[in-house]
Amino acid sequence: MSSPAAPVFQVALPLPLPRLFDYAAPDDRPAGADEIGRRVRVPFGPRELVGVVAAIDPPAPDAPALRAILDRLDDRPLFHGELLDSLRWLARYTHAPLGEVLATALPAALRRGEALPDTHAWAWRLTEAGATALPRLRNGTRPRRLAERLREGERDEDALDAWMDDWRTAARALAKRGHAERVAVPASQLAPAPQPGPVPNEEQQVAIDTLRAARGFAPLLLDGVTGSGKTEVYLHAIADCLARGRQALVLVPEIGLTPQLLARFRARLGVPVHASHSGLNDGERARTWAAAWRGEARVVVGTRSAVFTPLPDAGLIVVDEEHDGSYKQQDGIRYHARDFALVRGKALEVPVLLGSATPSLETLHNATTGSRYGYLRLSHRAGEAKPPAVRIVDVRKRPLEAGLSAQMFDAIRAALDAGGQVLVFKNRRGYAPVLLCHDCGWSAQCPRCDSPMTVHAHGRRLQCHHCGHRKPAPPACPDCASLGLQPQGAGTERIEEVLAAKFGAGSHPDVPVLRIDRGSTQRKDALETLLAGLGARPGILIGTQMLAKGHDLPNLTLVCVVGIDEGLFSADFRSHEKLAQLLIQVAGRAGRAQRAGEVLLQTHHPEHPLLATLIEGGYHAFAGDELAQREAAGFPPLAHLALLRAEAKHAEPPMAFLHATRTALRDSGLALDLNGPMPAPMPRRAGMHRAQLLLSAPARGALHAALDAALPAIHALPDARKVRWSLDVDPVDLY
Ligand SMILES: Nc1ncnc2c1ncn2[C@@H]1O[C@H](COP(=O)(O)OP(=O)(O)OP(=O)(O)O)[C@@H](O)[C@H]1O
Ligand SMILES: [Zn+2]
Incomplete structure (x- = not known):
C-alpha cells in the first residue's frame, strides 16, 4: 500500500472491462510521462497480470x-507516439478496453511479460587463417565458393540464403578449421544488394511514379487484373522507400504469404525481410516486432496482426489483396487490418497502397465515387500473358460424376494432352458435405451445431467444419438400420478419387493428381513441396481457396470451377461480392505465362445475372451493379453496420440480453436502424445458442455516438452476466 500523496498509475489490463485500473508506483522514483507505454506487472485479486501504463495522475x-505495481518490465516505453495514439483510436472505434487492444497488438511472448528479445542479425566473415588457406581449397567446391564470397566482405545469413542452397554445410566446414566465423551485426548495418527485375511497363511506371511523388498520407488503390504485375509495383515502391531510409510494412492475406513470395522480396530488395505470421513460433514473432521497434527491420511482410508492427521510421504501407476476408479479425478485438493500416498511414503521414484485382466495394467506392483515394489501374497482364477465356458449362440434366460433367473430363484430357496443368477448384474440403440415408431420409447432423457433418476419409469418418467434432461414420442408419447410407455431393477428396481413377497412376498416360486443401497441407511448407514435386509436368491440382491466389504456376492452362451455385443464392449481403472475387481470382491462375489459359465454370444457373455480368463486363461491371443494389438496400459501403452477438447454453438469455440492449440503444435517442434481436443464421454452434442484433446508420458518427451513449448501460445489464456477448463494428460476416 502507498501513501496517498504519491502519483497514481492508470494501468490498461487485458480484461473485458471498459476502464483503466489504478495502482501506486512500484518505488519512489519520480513518475514522468515516459512511464506511459511501458509494461508493468500488477497484482489483480489473487492473480498477477501484465498491463501497460496508460496515464499518470497527479497525487490526490x-x-x-x-496496491502497488510489482515490477516495471521495460526501460523504455514499448508503446509511444503514433502506435500508441493509433491503438487508442482503435480502442475507441471498436468500443473495446484499451488493455485488450494493447495486448492484441503485442506478440504473445511480450504479452506474457517476457523481455524485448535480442535482435541482431548474424553474418559470416573469413578469418585471417581462412584468407591464407583459400588458395589451397579445392576449386569449385562449396567451401571454396563460400570462402571466395566472404573474401569480398562479410555476408549476412539472409544474403547467403538467397545466394546458395545449403551454404550452411560449407560454412560449418570452414568454421571447423577456423577459416570462417559467425558474427553478430546490428540488422540495420547490412548493406542492401538488390537484384534487377523486369522493366516496368507504362502503367506500372505511372503507378511507381505516383508513389514516388506522394508526400504525406496518400491512400492509393492499385487496381490491377490478375497477373498484371502488382507485386512489381510494390517492389519498386519499397525500394524507393528504403532508398529514402524509411521502413516499409507489407500486409498479405493469410494464404498469400508463401516462402516464394518472401524469397522474391529478399532477392529483389537485397535487404533482410522480416516475416510475421502464424506459422512462426512466439520467439520469432517477438523478434520481428522488436527488430521493427528498434528500427532495425526495414521491411516487414506479414499477415493480419502485422498491422501492429511498430514503425519508428515509416515510409510506406502496402496491403496486398486488400479485399481478402482474412484481414478481418473474427474474435477478441474485431479489427480490420486494412482499415487500421489506413488509420496508421494517416497518423504516420505515409502513402498506403491497397492492391487487388478485385477491390472490395468499400475501397472501390472510396476510389471512384468519393475520390478519397488515388486510383491506379493496371489494365492488362504483364509480359506476354493474355487474359484467360472464360466459358460457362451448363450442367442441367447432364449426368455428373463427383459433381463433374463429361464436358469437364474431356477438357481436362485435352489440356493434359497438350502438355498443360489443370486446376479443379471446389471450395469444400472433405469427401462429401452430407451423409444421407437413402431409405428413410436421415442425415448425419452435428450434435453440437445446427449443421450437417461433413464426410471425410472416403466415407469412414464424419467431421463438423464448425466446431471440429469428429466421429466414425455409422455402418448403418441409426434411425431405420438400413445399410443404404450414401455420401451426398462432392468435396475435394471425392473429386480427387474420381480424377485419380481416370487420369492418375494405372491409367494411360498417367499424370500426378494432387489435392491441395487444409486437410492435405497441414504441415508447414507441405504445399511448396507438393508444387515443387509437380514441377512443369502435366498434372491435375484439386484445391479449395488455398489455391485461389498467391501462386504463379506458369504451366497452368485450364481452370475448372465447380460447385459455386450455393454462393449465387446465399442470404448474406456480401455473398455475391465474395463469389465474384473468388471466381476472378481462381480464373486468374490460368495462363499466366506464354501459354493461353481457359476457365470453365460449371453451373445449374447459366443465366444467372451475376455470371452473365462477370463474363461480359468483368469485375467492374459486377461491382457497379452491386454498389447500386447496396445503395438501394441501405447496406455498406453506403451505410455503416455494427453487430451485437450473444450466446449462452440456453436459448432465452441471449434474446433477453439483446432485447434489453435494444432498449438501451433506443434510450440513447439517436437515429439508428435496429434489426432484431433474432437467432443467428446458424442458431446453435458448438453447443451454444446464438442470437444477434444488427445496428445500422447512414453515417458512422451516429452509430458510434449511440454506442458510446448506450454501452455503459449495456455493460451493467443484469442479463449481460448470463451470456457471452460481443460487439463487432463493421462486421464482415453476419453470423
Ligand atoms: N513489366 C514486366 N515485364 C515482364 N514481366 C513482368 C512485368 N511485371 C511483372 N512481370 C511478371 O509477371 C508475372 C506476374 O506478376 P506479379 O506476380 O507481380 O502479378 P500480380 O499482379 O501481383 O498477380 P496476382 O495478383 O494475380 O497474384 C510475374 O512472373 C512477374 O515477374
Ligand atoms: Zn459442430
Missing part, C-alpha cells in the same frame, strides 16, 4: 490507498 490528497 484524499484518494484511497492503492
Whole structure:
C-alpha cells in the first residue's frame, strides 16, 4: 500500500472491462510521462497480470490507498507516439478496453511479460587463417565458393540464403578449421544488394511514379487484373522507400504469404525481410516486432496482426489483396487490418497502397465515387500473358460424376494432352458435405451445431467444419438400420478419387493428381513441396481457396470451377461480392505465362445475372451493379453496420440480453436502424445458442455516438452476466 500523496498509475489490463485500473508506483522514483507505454506487472485479486501504463495522475490528497505495481518490465516505453495514439483510436472505434487492444497488438511472448528479445542479425566473415588457406581449397567446391564470397566482405545469413542452397554445410566446414566465423551485426548495418527485375511497363511506371511523388498520407488503390504485375509495383515502391531510409510494412492475406513470395522480396530488395505470421513460433514473432521497434527491420511482410508492427521510421504501407476476408479479425478485438493500416498511414503521414484485382466495394467506392483515394489501374497482364477465356458449362440434366460433367473430363484430357496443368477448384474440403440415408431420409447432423457433418476419409469418418467434432461414420442408419447410407455431393477428396481413377497412376498416360486443401497441407511448407514435386509436368491440382491466389504456376492452362451455385443464392449481403472475387481470382491462375489459359465454370444457373455480368463486363461491371443494389438496400459501403452477438447454453438469455440492449440503444435517442434481436443464421454452434442484433446508420458518427451513449448501460445489464456477448463494428460476416 502507498501513501496517498504519491502519483497514481492508470494501468490498461487485458480484461473485458471498459476502464483503466489504478495502482501506486512500484518505488519512489519520480513518475514522468515516459512511464506511459511501458509494461508493468500488477497484482489483480489473487492473480498477477501484465498491463501497460496508460496515464499518470497527479497525487490526490484524499484518494484511497492503492496496491502497488510489482515490477516495471521495460526501460523504455514499448508503446509511444503514433502506435500508441493509433491503438487508442482503435480502442475507441471498436468500443473495446484499451488493455485488450494493447495486448492484441503485442506478440504473445511480450504479452506474457517476457523481455524485448535480442535482435541482431548474424553474418559470416573469413578469418585471417581462412584468407591464407583459400588458395589451397579445392576449386569449385562449396567451401571454396563460400570462402571466395566472404573474401569480398562479410555476408549476412539472409544474403547467403538467397545466394546458395545449403551454404550452411560449407560454412560449418570452414568454421571447423577456423577459416570462417559467425558474427553478430546490428540488422540495420547490412548493406542492401538488390537484384534487377523486369522493366516496368507504362502503367506500372505511372503507378511507381505516383508513389514516388506522394508526400504525406496518400491512400492509393492499385487496381490491377490478375497477373498484371502488382507485386512489381510494390517492389519498386519499397525500394524507393528504403532508398529514402524509411521502413516499409507489407500486409498479405493469410494464404498469400508463401516462402516464394518472401524469397522474391529478399532477392529483389537485397535487404533482410522480416516475416510475421502464424506459422512462426512466439520467439520469432517477438523478434520481428522488436527488430521493427528498434528500427532495425526495414521491411516487414506479414499477415493480419502485422498491422501492429511498430514503425519508428515509416515510409510506406502496402496491403496486398486488400479485399481478402482474412484481414478481418473474427474474435477478441474485431479489427480490420486494412482499415487500421489506413488509420496508421494517416497518423504516420505515409502513402498506403491497397492492391487487388478485385477491390472490395468499400475501397472501390472510396476510389471512384468519393475520390478519397488515388486510383491506379493496371489494365492488362504483364509480359506476354493474355487474359484467360472464360466459358460457362451448363450442367442441367447432364449426368455428373463427383459433381463433374463429361464436358469437364474431356477438357481436362485435352489440356493434359497438350502438355498443360489443370486446376479443379471446389471450395469444400472433405469427401462429401452430407451423409444421407437413402431409405428413410436421415442425415448425419452435428450434435453440437445446427449443421450437417461433413464426410471425410472416403466415407469412414464424419467431421463438423464448425466446431471440429469428429466421429466414425455409422455402418448403418441409426434411425431405420438400413445399410443404404450414401455420401451426398462432392468435396475435394471425392473429386480427387474420381480424377485419380481416370487420369492418375494405372491409367494411360498417367499424370500426378494432387489435392491441395487444409486437410492435405497441414504441415508447414507441405504445399511448396507438393508444387515443387509437380514441377512443369502435366498434372491435375484439386484445391479449395488455398489455391485461389498467391501462386504463379506458369504451366497452368485450364481452370475448372465447380460447385459455386450455393454462393449465387446465399442470404448474406456480401455473398455475391465474395463469389465474384473468388471466381476472378481462381480464373486468374490460368495462363499466366506464354501459354493461353481457359476457365470453365460449371453451373445449374447459366443465366444467372451475376455470371452473365462477370463474363461480359468483368469485375467492374459486377461491382457497379452491386454498389447500386447496396445503395438501394441501405447496406455498406453506403451505410455503416455494427453487430451485437450473444450466446449462452440456453436459448432465452441471449434474446433477453439483446432485447434489453435494444432498449438501451433506443434510450440513447439517436437515429439508428435496429434489426432484431433474432437467432443467428446458424442458431446453435458448438453447443451454444446464438442470437444477434444488427445496428445500422447512414453515417458512422451516429452509430458510434449511440454506442458510446448506450454501452455503459449495456455493460451493467443484469442479463449481460448470463451470456457471452460481443460487439463487432463493421462486421464482415453476419453470423
Ligand atoms: N513489366 C514486366 N515485364 C515482364 N514481366 C513482368 C512485368 N511485371 C511483372 N512481370 C511478371 O509477371 C508475372 C506476374 O506478376 P506479379 O506476380 O507481380 O502479378 P500480380 O499482379 O501481383 O498477380 P496476382 O495478383 O494475380 O497474384 C510475374 O512472373 C512477374 O515477374
Ligand atoms: Zn459442430
